[in-house]
Amino acid sequence: MTTLLDGKTLSKTIQSELAEEVKVLKDQGIQPGLAVILVGDDPASQVYVGSKRKTCEKLGILSKASILPASTSQDELMAIVDQYNSDPEIHGILCQLPLPAHLDEQQVIEAIAPSKDVDCFHPENVGRVLIGMPRFLPCTPHGIVQLIKRTGIETTGKHTVILGRSDIVGKPLAAMMLQKDSGENMGCNSTVTVCHSATKNLEELCREADILVAAIGKPEFVKGHMVKEGAVVIDVGINRIDADNEKGYRLVGDVDFEEVKPRCQAITPVPGGVGPMTIAMLMYNTVSSARLS
Numbered sequence: 139m140t141t142l143l144d145g146k147t148l149s150k151t152i153q154s155e156l157a158e159e160v161k162v163l164k165d166q167g168i169q170p171g172l173a174v175i176l177v178g179d180d181p182a183s184q185v186y187v188g189s190k191r192k193t194c195e196k197l198g199i200l201s202k203a204s205i206l207p208a209s210t211s212q213d214e215l216m217a218i219v220d221q222y223n224s225d226p227e228i229h230g231i232l233c234q235l236p237l238p239a240h241l242d243e244q245q246v247i248e249a250i251a252p253s254k255d256v257d258c259f260h261p262e263n264v265g266r267v268l269i270g271m272p273r274f275l276p277c278t279p280h281g282i283v284q285l286i287k288r289t290g291i292e293t294t295g296k297h298t299v300i301l302g303r304s305d306i307v308g309k310p311l312a313a314m315m316l317q318k319d320s321g322e323n324m325g326c327n328s329t330v331t332v333c334h335s336a337t338k339n340l341e342e343l344c345r346e347a348d349i350l351v352a353a354i355g356k357p358e359f360v361k362g363h364m365v366k367e368g369a370v371v372i373d374v375g376i377n378r379i380d381a382d383n384e385k386g387y388r389l390v391g392d393v394d395f396e397e398v399k400p401r402c403q404a405i406t407p408v409p410g411g412v413g414p415m416t417i418a419m420l421m422y423n424t425v426s427s428a429r430l431s
């Protein structure tokens with residue numbers, strides 16, 4: 139029997155733990171606050187931002203939002219970041235990516251105060267993760283590690299193969315899976331391989347994985363023959379495919395779920411896997427930032 143790694147249910151458990159912590163902080167006169175910046179009208183981004191705001195409300199976290207037109211200039215955007223940097227009610231700032239093409243993402247990421255960088259995208263915070271001294275952990279990789287560890291899946295000595303070398307998933311997840319496990323730093327003691335578009339023997343490497351993570355944004359790329367019997371498969375893909383339903387689309391992961399599921403020990407569904415965990419860990423970072431303030 140294959141275990142379904144149910145991110146939707148686990149994210150709710152984590153949310154109720156956080157709601158308790160928010161109460162304790164409020165008794166001390168601190169309400170955690172998150173600012174979300176959205177530029178332009180990408181429909182998927184609007185869904186994510188809406189869901190982040192709803193989750194804040196549920197947990198008692200203050201949320202402020204700046205919803206800006208696609209025509210916003212770099213200077214206007216930088217001014218908004220500055221304003222949240224100096225806002226004492228705000229402990230976390232998230233600027234939804236990707237930004238419209240005329241805007242410089244890296245400049246915005248580096249302008250966010252590292253102490254409020256709940257995405258963990260600022261070079262200082264990325265560097266801290268790499269040396270095993272994190273201030274925050276990046277939301278999607280942290281969600282993945284929580285999902286694995288809280289299910290009781292062993293990571294020590296396991297071969298983790300990651301498909302994708304992005305700055306927001308592949309690279310930081312590699313650092314966390316590789317990190318020595320100190321009991322509290324979310325290190326995993328894994329042996330890590332990262333595959334990408336120039337990797338030569340990608341299918342063979344996948345078949346050697348005890349834990350296989352797909353984060354490449356290619357619908358149903360991982361097929362049954364690429365997965366070892368008994369592997370744990372984590373699907374980070376959230377690809378929108380046109381469909382004849384009321385939404386006009388359906389979500390498909392980077393893994394061919396039907397083909398892969400029977401072969402593995404455990405697998406994440408899409409939707410309801412890594413996505414909801416990402417939002418839960420964003421709330422976790424916002425609460426921990428408020429606690430540190």
Ligand SMILES: Nc1nc(=O)c2c([nH]1)NC[C@@H]1CN(c3ccc(C(=O)N[C@@H](CCC(=O)O)C(=O)O)cc3)C=[N+]21
Pocket residue numbers: 185186189232233234235236257277376389408409410411412413414416417
């Ligand atoms: N600064 C920044 N930080 C981010 O964390 C960030 C970002 N930019 N840009 C885009 C990606 C993507 N992302 C997701 C979060 C939740 C779901 C999620 O909850 N997905 C649901 C389905 C939602 C739906 O129906 O579309 C699920 O998988 O069950 C998905 C994707 C955060 N991102």
